[in-house]
Amino acid sequence: xxxxxxxxAPRDKIIRKKMLWGLLFAILTALSTIGLLCLxxxxxxxxxxxxxxxxxxxxxxxxxxxxxxxxxxxLRTGARYAERxxxxxxxxxxxxxxxxxxxxxxxxxxSLRDLAMRPARLLHRLTGDIDSYELIYLKLIVPxxxxxxxxxxxxxxxxxxxxxxxxxxxxxxxAIVIVFSCLSIKLDEKRSASLAIRRESLRxxxxxxxxxxxxxxxxxxxxxxxxxxxxxEDSLATSDVSLKRRQxxxxxxxxxxxxxxxxxxxxxxxxxxxxxxxxxxxxxxxxLAALTLYDLVKxxxxxxxxxxxxxxxxxxxxxFVESGNTNPAKPREELPPCxxxxxxxxxxxxxxxxxxxxxNDIHFTVSAGEKIAFVGPNGAGKSSLISLFMTKxxxxxxxxxxxxxxxxxxxTYIFRDTLHENLKLAxxxxxxxxxxxxxxxxxxxxxxxxLKDGLYxxxxxxxxxxxxxxxxxxALARLFLQKRDLWLLDEPTENIDGGTARDILERMKHYGxxxxxxxxxxxxxxxxxxxxxxxxxxxxxTGDYERSNENYxxxxxxxxEDNYDKHSM
Ligand SMILES: Nc1ncnc2c1ncn2[C@@H]1O[C@H](COP(=O)(O)OP(=O)(O)OP(=O)(O)O)[C@@H](O)[C@H]1O
Numbered sequence: 001x002x003x004x005x006x007x008x009a010p011r012d013k014i015i016r017k018k019m020l021w022g023l024l025f026a027i028l029t030a031l032s033t034i035g036l037l038c039l040x041x042x043x044x045x046x047x048x049x050x051x052x053x054x055x056x057x058x059x060x061x062x063x064x065x066x067x068x069x070x071x072x073x074x075l076r077t078g079a080r081y082a083e084r085x086x087x088x089x090x091x092x093x094x095x096x097x098x099x100x101x102x103x104x105x106x107x108x109x110x111s112l113r114d115l116a117m118r119p120a121r122l123l124h125r126l127t128g129d130i131d132s133y134e135l136i137y138l139k140l141i142v143p144x145x146x147x148x149x150x151x152x153x154x155x156x157x158x159x160x161x162x163x164x165x166x167x168x169x170x171x172x173x174x175a176i177v178i179v180f181s182c183l184s185i186k187l188d189e190k191r192s193a194s195l196a197i198r199r200e201s202l203r204x205x206x207x208x209x210x211x212x213x214x215x216x217x218x219x220x221x222x223x224x225x226x227x228x229x230x231x232x233e234d235s236l237a238t239s240d241v242s243l244k245r246r247q248x249x250x251x252x253x254x255x256x257x258x259x260x261x262x263x264x265x266x267x268x269x270x271x272x273x274x275x276x277x278x279x280x281x282x283x284x285x286x287x288l289a290a291l292t293l294y295d296l297v298k299x300x301x302x303x304x305x306x307x308x309x310x311x312x313x314x315x316x317x318x319x320f321v322e323s324g325n326t327n328p329a330k331p332r333e334e335l336p337p338c339x340x341x342x343x344x345x346x347x348x349x350x351x352x353x354x355x356x357x358x359x360n361d362i363h364f365t366v367s368a369g370e371k372i373a374f375v376g377p378n379g380a381g382k383s384s385l386i387s388l389f390m391t392k393x394x395x396x397x398x399x400x401x402x403x404x405x406x407x408x409x410x411x412t413y414i415f416r417d418t419l420h421e422n423l424k425l426a427x428x429x430x431x432x433x434x435x436x437x438x439x440x441x442x443x444x445x446x447x448x449x450x451l452k453d454g455l456y457x458x459x460x461x462x463x464x465x466x467x468x469x470x471x472x473x474x475a476l477a478r479l480f481l482q483k484r485d486l487w488l489l490d491e492p493t494e495n496i497d498g499g500t501a502r503d504i505l506e507r508m509k510h511y512g513x514x515x516x517x518x519x520x521x522x523x524x525x526x527x528x529x530x531x532x533x534x535x536x537x538x539x540x541x542t543g544d545y546e547r548s549n550e551n552y553x554x555x556x557x558x559x560x561e562d563n564y565d566k567h568s569m
Contacts, residue, residue: 008136010090015093018090022090025086026079026083027145029079030146030149032075033292036072036073037288038285038288039065041281042282087142098130098133099126102125120200120207123203123207124203125316125317125320129196132196133313135306143299146299147299147300151173154169154293161278161286162276162278165269165272173261173293176254176261180253180254181301182304184307185305188306191246194308195239202232205225209225209229254297266287269284340366341367341485342403342486342516344362344389345400346359346362349397350394353395358381358394359388361540361541366516371516372518372530373527374518374521375534375555380539382520383490386407386518403484403486404484404485406488408476410490410491416459418453419435419439420432420455422478426477426481435481437480438480442477443507476508487518488518492505494523527555527556531546532546532547533555
């Protein structure tokens with residue numbers, strides 16, 4: 001509850017100020033609407049009565065009231081414009097703050113892992129939930145306050161004409177507004193929340209349908225999955241229509257009740273005019289004051305009917321805000337000047353305090369220019385070990401330090417942007433010449449030459465437009481651009497055909513001959529590039545062999561051959 005309140009109430013002083021101004025402008029719009037109608041009603045009636053006698057026509061001042069009517073009209077237009085401007089600006093500022101907070105939380109290790117499993121969920125938090133969040137202030141908070149102020153103002157106007165009329169009207173209106181607001185909440189709370197959930201599930205399924213096309217076609221279930229998506233879409237549309245119908249029904253009933261009250265007010269005013277002798281212009285003024293009320297209260301009913309969606313959005317966003325104070329992964333601290341480029345003295349390392357250790361008793365040093373291959377069965381801890389030289393992303397007992405390193409992972413993400421922007425990620429200060437050189441060194445000169453816009457050509461999301469081999473070479477170009485003396489290489493040529501793999505390895509050997517390598521591998525062709533092999537099993541080092549050691553050859557022989565070569569030979 002505390003977090004939900006913190007989400008609604010802006011912490012930023014400027015936003016708070018803007019919201020307050022926005023609210024004042026919204027109230028001013030409502031008050032000027034009431035003023036405009038009251039005065040118009042009074043003026044039309046008073047002019048009509050004055051027109052009955054010549055003497056009255058002479059003394060009746062038409063200028064002041066008409067000027068006041070014009071004033072209210074201008075005030076209403078100006079206040080409405082200012083209200084939209086200020087309120088929307090304030091809500092955008094607030095939701096921008098929330099988006100930043102979300103990104104900060106998402107950038108943390110734990111959230112990243114959760115979200116990597118459910119990217120559609122992240123998409124929905126950043127779009128659907130934030131959209132609903134933006135509307136809470138605009139569609140619920142502002143209309144509620146404006147409706148309250150309008151009701152009290154109209155009660156005050158009617159009471160000034162006749163106290164009993166004002167109080168009676170107030171009682172009836174309060175009862176009606178409470179009944180219709182509660183009715184809107186009660187009837188639609190669950191439905192509007194379930195609509196939001198269905199929208200998310202539709203998005204998730206559409207994303208799954210698009211990204212899993214190949215597997216669906218191969219397994220012959222593309223049609224059934226498509227039908228599944230269509231059914232979700234149909235049920236979403238049905239719920240949407242039924243929600244809109246309900247909202248319309250409530251609107252129609254409340255409009256009908258409003259008209260009944262209006263008729264009641266006309267009859268009461270006529271009776272008061274007749275028997276209590278209030279003036280006719282004042283009687284018309286009170287009727288027209290009440291006429292404004294429905295339009296000022298209607299937005300409140302609409303906001304109430306969407307309350308389920310708002311509460312759901314607040315509930316789903318609040319965990320991101322709660323956990324927003326921890327820090328994202330930090331880079332590993334640099335090794336102080338010494339004869340090594342990396343040192344590991346790890347007693348124990350794990351991803352979370354409560355999770356089992358993924359590394360135990362790991363001790364080794366890396367000299368400048370040394371190339372070490374880490375081999376071992378799946379899950380032994382090889383990738384976790386080399387990633388430790390890059391970030392402080394794990395809980396480590398012991399010491400681990402290294403000079404600044406560059407990482408080449410098995411899967412490289414290529415963003416939907418130009419090649420230039422994608423390469424800039426590796427080195428922001430790199431010039432176009434540096435980038436072209438890195439591409440050439442990685443063996444992409446032909447590819448680059450064939451592109452009309454060269455470095456400024458666009459690539460699709462996650463390497464669309466590049467073959468697997470080209471994407472690997474692109475990752476290599478990024479590695480070259482980083483100009484780091486320590487390379488962390490995680491299965492650099494896995495899933496690549498033998499010819500391309502050998503070419504990539506040759507290029508790495510040539511341009512990385514003076515670099516130190518920490519290379520994770522299952523392949524003989526990769527391990528053979530290294531002078532030293534460290535074997536790992538079940539989180540521990542089980543062997544450490546130089547090339548001259550006979551066990552080096554034994555371990556090498558146990559690694560996977562280049563199957564592609566065998567088949568193609
Ligand atoms: N981000 C993570 N969060 C929690 N546990 C993880 C994470 N990454 C890996 N692990 C766990 O750490 C252990 C070691 O994984 P790691 O990827 O380092 O093994 P590996 O030796 O590189 O395996 P492979 O050869 O299959 O790549 C595994 O049990 C794995 O489940």
